[in-house]
Amino acid sequence: MSTGESITVMVKYARAKGNALPFKFSASETVFDLAKAIKSNADDFGLEGKDIKINTVDIFTRSEDGSKLCLNFGNELGAVKAKNSEVEFDNNPSEYIELPVKYIHSVNPIKLRIESSKDVIDLVKIILENIENFRLSEEIMEKIKTPGNEIRLLRSTGNEEYQPISHQTRVAQMATEIIEFELVTSDMKDRGKPIELSVTSTESSETVLLECRENDMVHNMVALIKEKIDKFKLSSESKDALADRSKQIILSPVPSKKGAYVGVFDAFQKLGELKEKNIQLRIVDRKKPPSIEELAELCVDQKIAFFGAVGHGKSSTINTVARAFPGVQDSIAETSGGEAAGTHVVSPHTFTIGNKTFHFIDVPGGALPMGETTANKEKLRKIISWIVDGKFPEDLPTNYWDESNTVEGLFKYITGKNMGKVDAVVIVHRGYAPEVEVITRIASDVAMARGRGIPVFGIITNIDKLKDDAEIQDKIEYLSLAANIDEGSIYPLSNIQEGPTSSQLGGRDRDEYVLCMLRSILSRSKRYKLKQHVKLK
Numbered sequence: 026m027s028t029g030e031s032i033t034v035m036v037k038y039a040r041a042k043g044n045a046l047p048f049k050f051s052a053s054e055t056v057f058d059l060a061k062a063i064k065s066n067a068d069d070f071g072l073e074g075k076d077i078k079i080n081t082v083d084i085f086t087r088s089e090d091g092s093k094l095c096l097n098f099g100n101e102l103g104a105v106k107a108k109n110s111e112v113e114f115d116n117n118p119s120e121y122i123e124l125p126v127k128y129i130h131s132v133n134p135i136k137l138r139i140e141s142s143k144d145v146i147d148l149v150k151i152i153l154e155n156i157e158n159f160r161l162s163e164e165i166m167e168k169i170k171t172p173g174n175e176i177r178l179l180r181s182t183g184n185e186e187y188q189p190i191s192h193q194t195r196v197a198q199m200a201t202e203i204i205e206f207e208l209v210t211s212d213m214k215d216r217g218k219p220i221e222l223s224v225t226s227t228e229s230s231e232t233v234l235l236e237c238r239e240n241d242m243v244h245n246m247v248a249l250i251k252e253k254i255d256k257f258k259l260s261s262e263s264k265d266a267l268a269d270r271s272k273q274i275i276l277s278p279v280p281s282k283k284g285a286y287v288g289v290f291d292a293f294q295k296l297g298e299l300k301e302k303n304i305q306l307r308i309v310d311r312k313k314p315p316s317i318e319e320l321a322e323l324c325v326d327q328k329i330a331f332f333g334a335v336g337h338g339k340s341s342t343i344n345t346v347a348r349a350f351p352g353v354q355d356s357i358a359e360t361s362g363g364e365a366a367g368t369h370v371v372s373p374h375t376f377t378i379g380n381k382t383f384h385f386i387d388v389p390g391g392a393l394p395m396g397e398t399t400a401n402k403e404k405l406r407k408i409i410s411w412i413v414d415g416k417f418p419e420d421l422p423t424n425y426w427d428e429s430n431t432v433e434g435l436f437k438y439i440t441g442k443n444m445g446k447v448d449a450v451v452i453v454h455r456g457y458a459p460e461v462e463v464i465t466r467i468a469s470d471v472a473m474a475r476g477r478g479i480p481v482f483g484i485i486t487n488i489d490k491l492k493d494d495a496e497i498q499d500k501i502e503y504l505s506l507a508a509n510i511d512e513g514s515i516y517p518l519s520n521i522q523e524g525p526t527s528s529q530l531g532g533r534d535r536d537e538y539v540l541c542m543l544r545s546i547l548s549r550s551k552r553y554k555l556k557q558h559v560k561l562k
């Protein structure tokens with residue numbers, strides 16, 4: 026539309042029933058000119074000039090659903106007209122604010138009028154309605170309009186750093202600053218913003234710049250490195266060893282000049298949270314699963330108790346460990362076929378390696394009081410304490426268990442010849458369970474309150490039913506927080522699927538993974554047991 030073109034805008038007073046009246050303008054005149062024209066023609070609408078104040082009058086169009094679409098005073102009428110033939114005005118609108126808003130990479134802000142009672146979500150809507158005014162590149166415009174992508178409002182905190190503005194923030198609270206917005210693509214919502222890290226191979230000294238995303242994790246970076254392995258100019262021996270998985274990639278910070286050992290990045294650390302933008306890549310021998318001899322070394326007759334709610338997979342996990350031993354095919358613990366309790370009695374399972382032993386104590390979920398009431402929790406705490414301490418009150422009334430509907434099996438274990446003190450606690454938590462059960466928190470609490478703290482491990486079962494690595498990691502973090510277990514002592518596991526279910530398995534097959542887990546459980550429980558022993562002497 027050429028700027029001089031003459032146009033007619035139909036104007037209606039929002040508070041009167043009358044018809045819209047025609048006003049003539051040139052296309053390049055603005056909403057501000059329209060406001061002035063309305064004021065000077067107030068009597069056409071049954072008003073007086075003083076009834077209309079230019080700084081508060083609300084001029085808007087209506088969208089199909091009847092909602093108001095406030096016009097900015099700076100907008101050219103040509104553009105408004107092109108979109109809509111009729112505008113309305115209201116002389117007694119709510120309070121308006123003019124907010125300077127800019128695209129994060131633009132220089133100059135644009136002023137947008139918005140009711141001060143509105144919030145960030147409304148402001149985003151208004152920005153999108155006025156997006157043409159921001160003079161963005163075609164590429165950005167295209168992306169903004171792509172479904173699934175969105176814009177996010179930010180406030181600058183100086184030094185090119187920004188903070189997102191929370192959705193509940195009212196426009197009135199933002200009035201004093203320039204609001205910036207950035208484009209968030211659907212991809213970025215999950216994986217975060219692109220970042221670059223440089224990775225240096227210790228073998229070839231080759232440094233490669235790799236682009237990743239801030240929410241990607243260290244193991245994702247390992248996968249990316251494998252994809253681009255040729256860029257690192259490694260020896261063919263190393264490449265072959267990576268391919269046949271006899272060696273693996275380890276990432277760590279580049280050591281300082283002093284050469285101090287700096288440790289290895291955790292596989293699930295987010296790349297965006299690494300302080301180092303330079304990473305060192307080493308090709309090392311894969312941590313091998315323990316040999317039978319190595320495991321035998323770790324057996325000191327320790328007792329490891331498995332706690333968890335009904336059906337969370339305690340018995341299945343015990344079977345998975347049993348089957349991980351070379352040549353063992355059989356299940357040793359009874360599992361349930363469905364929701365019903367699978368294990369009815371506290372069942373010790375003795376593993377014998379050569380002439381050494383360790384014991385898994387399978388504590389049935391169904392035998393314990395599970396209610397959330399304080400009385401029930403107290404009872405649960407007592408029972409778990411008795412099992413962990415391997416000592417039970419002698420004068421326990423025989424009807425003690427009746428009220429809590431516990432089964433005879435627990436009573437038998439407790440009153441009969443029990444296993445004695447527990448040397449490690451394994452808490453089994455079903456991965457897709459909506460929350461952590463009372464028993465999980467109490468078992469962990471009880472264990473940690475003993476002496477130096479009995480080692481506590483977590484096993485998250487059913488990871489075959491979780492979506493992806495990220496969800497598994499969420500569950501690990503959740504269990505870690507809810508039950509106060511170190512993330513490094515939590516093992517995701519599928520008792521059903523034998524192939525790789527998570528990159529947590531580190532490329533090992535499940536038996537290897539489970540034996541590595543068993544090595545940690547045995548070595549920590551051995552250390553604990555021996556220390557206790559020393560203390561007792």
Ligand SMILES: Nc1nc2c(ncn2[C@@H]2O[C@H](COP(=O)(O)OP(=O)(O)OP(=O)(O)O)[C@@H](O)[C@H]2O)c(=O)[nH]1
Nearest residue numbers: 336337338339340341360361366367368390487520
């Ligand atoms: N898909 C899947 N199912 C599992 C997994 N672990 C256990 N299950 C199933 O979950 C059900 C309950 O498992 P159990 O091992 O009997 O549970 P439990 O913790 O011993 O239960 P109680 O003895 O009643 O306290 C069984 O049907 C198992 O097959 C897993 O990792 N993935």
Ligand SMILES: [Mg+2]
Nearest residue numbers: 339340367368
């Ligand atoms: Mg069971």
